[in-house]
Amino acid sequence: MKKLIATLLALVMVLSLVACGGGKSGEPVYAIICKDASNPYMSRMVQGFKDACADIGVTALEKSPETTSAEDQIAIINDLVAQGVKGIAIAANDAAALKATIKAATDRGIAVVTLDSDTEGSQMFVNQAGVKEVAQVLVDSVYDMTGGEGEFAVLSASSTATNQNAWIAAMDTIIKGDSKYAKLTWVETVYGDDESQKSTDEMQNLMTKYPNLEVVCCPTTVGVLAAAQVVTNNPDCGIKIAGLGLPSEMKDYVGEGKACPYMYLWNPIDVGNCSAYMIKAILDGKVGEVGTSFTADNEKTYDISAGDPAEKQIIVGPPFQFTGENIDDWANVY
Amino acid sequence: MKNTKNKIPGKISGLLRSRESSLLLVMILLVAVIQWRSGGMFLTGTVITQLTQNYAYTIVLSFGMLLVLLIGGIDIAIGATLALSGMSTSLLMASGVITNPFLAFLFSILVGMACGWIIGVTISKGKVIPIIATLGLQYIFRGLTYMVSGSNWVSSDKMLAGYKSFAQGSFLGINNLFWIVIIMFVAMLVFLKWTSFGRQIYEVGSNPEAAKISGIHIDRVKIAVYTINGAIAGLAGAMYTSMYATAQGNMANGAEMDVIAACVIGGVSLNGGQGSATGVFLGAATIAIISKSLSLVGIDAFWQQALKGGIIAVAVLINVIVQRNAARRALERREI
Secondary structure (H helix, E strand, O other), X not given: OHHHHHHHHHHHHHHHHHHHOOOHHHOOEEEEEOOOOOOHHHHHHXXXXXXXXXXXXXEEEEEOOOOXXXXXXXXXXXXXXXXXXXXXXXXXXXXXXXXXXXHHHHXXXXXXXXXXXOOOOOOEEEEOOOHHHHHHHHHHHHHXXXXXXXXXXXXXXXXXXXXXXXXXXHHHHHHHHOHXXXXXXXXXXXXXXXXXXXXXXXXXXXXXXXXXXXXXXXXOHHHHHHHHHHHHHOHHHOOEEEEEOOHHHHOOOEOOOOOEOEEEEOOHHHHHHHHHHXXXXXXXXXXXXXXXXXXXXXXXXXXXXXXXXXXXXXXXXXOEEEEOOOHHHHHXXX | OHHHHHHHHHHHHHHHHHHHHHHHHHHHHHHHHHHHHOOOOOOOHHHHHHHHHHOHHHHHHHHHHHHHHHOOOOOOOHHHHHHHHHHHHHHHHHOOOOOOHHHHHHHHHHHHHHHHHHHHHHHHOOOOOHHHHHHHHHHHHHHHHHHHHOOOOEOHHHOOHHHHHHHHXXXXXXXXXXXXXHHHHHHHHHHHXXXXXXXXXXXXXXXXXXXXXXXXXXHHHHHHHHHHHHHHXXXXXXXXXXXXXXXXXXXXXXXXXXXXXXXXXXOOOOOOOOOOHHHHHHHHHHHHHHHHHHOOOOOOHHHHHHHHHHHHHHHHHHHHHHHHHHHHHHHHHHHO
């Protein structure tokens, strides 16, 4: 009798162990790792990722560090590898630090794509908009808002932010490469560290240092908000704000005659959505060499270009313009 | 017994007075260097107004931290308390529950008080050392902030117009937020010097054993101090959200570091029992001046953090040396 019970118990144990493998109801698991847990932009990305996972028929898992730290992301990736997920989409907090951890994951056959911010070791960067495309709309905003000539400054996130630095470098190349922009004077680039207090300080200091400043271009959602608020509280300064901002946060500041006549951003829901399909495409072996193209399960065709620093990259779509006319509609979306 | 009680605080405040004057000197020197390096851009009405407005909440937080440090504690959860109270107040405004700016400030203070009370009880009744208790509760408060907001921000258009305009308004040429600082400063001076509870705070911090024997309920003092500190962080949460017209889950992340630095520069001892409202005000003003001016004098962004840290380290070092010399002199006098 005792033997029978022992055998039964052992059997139950073995069975429960088997049941533990894989995700819910045995579905494969795709995980998404955000920069930090508090960013509403990231929440929309997660939403898109989860929608796509539901359509593909896999379980979506969200894991995010408390603050924008690369160390925490390394720990999360290690956990996910141990859990046996099939794919990871990550918005990297550092351009290099995650390399070894990601390699350990890809060595085990896990598809790793980066979204929002790229890092070394990633198999594919799901680019929300090409660096050049973003820089071009930012430069054109500055050109348009200054009326073709005058002083402008850039208020960025932290001085080490991968995205912002790439856009700023590309803006520089565009301005230097075309005589059309010769009369624009780029006075300074300052860093608000994506904090309200620091961004406000930097914006106010720009106004103090450059009395003839006409436009401040902010390629970061926290910065553009702080800058627009400073300008709104100093209506006589005559400075216009250009940049990338969240429609729901910028509703009060976007429109003709306001601090920010218009701004740009892409659709984070699409970025998250696309990432899940890219994981699927990599796992299915659809992704070929650089220079070729493929059609993903969402029935869209993507061109593969060389990534930097990721191995390959695809571009989700062009940035989207928010104006006084459409801001109210978009404010309800994200 | 009564006699010695009166003597010791007298000596301490005398010692602090000299330290405050040396701090004031350091501050004037700093401002002079900044004024020179920025080509005269720093000492203008506009910049000073911006500074007092932008750093009002940091200075207010420093007064709360002063009380906590005086009883020999520390609270690294103030940034999270600020975020939770500011966020919950903003959410209630967005959903139309709070329709009066004054009630918004009051509610934020109450949330902060609740957080502070929890910290106080954890430390005094739970016998958890302050740094660990507030480290843990910091994550809980911050996590709650993300939870109640669903990781979303509360944007400007959802806040009361009167709430936002309060932070931009002024009275007698001084920004409303800085009036809060002035009122807090005067209240702290009176509270610490002339109320018996204020004196008890010093006694608990400088000699807990003696305080206990003299009949002070140490736990009660501790809970009260952390609750007051929480209320102040709640007030700062309302100041922050009205000033920047936005409530973000990660707001004031790391604010505790600037605040502790302000206290230490202001001559507050981390061992408890030593420090004054004047010192802390000067210390917090020094931090504000450094933060505001670094980019104004054209220091490269990559060096700003390091330089800020360097200035703080030097200020603290000066303090430690002054303190050590004073203690040695006191000891020599006793031996004679």
